Amino acid sequence: MELTNYFGAPEAIFQIIKDKLAEDDPSKRDYRSFRTTRLIHSPKEFQLTRYYWDTLKTDVVDEYWKFMGTMMHILLEKARIGGFKEVPFKFEVLECKITGTVDLYNPATGEIEDYKTTTISQVKDRAEPKEEWINQLNVYAWGL
Helix, strand or coil: CEEECCCCCCHHHHHHHHHHHHHCCHHHCCCCEEEHHHHCCCHHHHHHHHHHHHHCEEEHHHHHHHHHHHHHHHHHHCCCCCCEEEEEEEEEECCEEEEEEEEEEECCCCEEECCCCCCHHHHCCCCCCCHHHHHHHHHHHHHC
């Protein structure tokens, strides 16, 4: 995937986002290995992204929320709250490896928390969280 910087974001932010995108490169992953955040989207979207990865193009401003989410997680890791923070897990289903990282897990209560950085339009007038957020927590619960 090509990352552009048409709006002149600072080089440090550009590089962080570029590195984050490189982690998502499907050619560097076993085709039977899935991150939770990829797994929760439609199979068609997943396959098309995998197939066309090298021809896709995005700009830093389009990936800005991922950057903000990364920064938020760094700060939350330093917070003094109970439970285990940034808990990685992996398990296998039908010879496929599923991996993910839970933001906060409290083993005493069994509660899982997943923090989101988003715009108000994503949650405005919504009685329930987005379906993909619920799906992500369900995979986390199964993985733990």
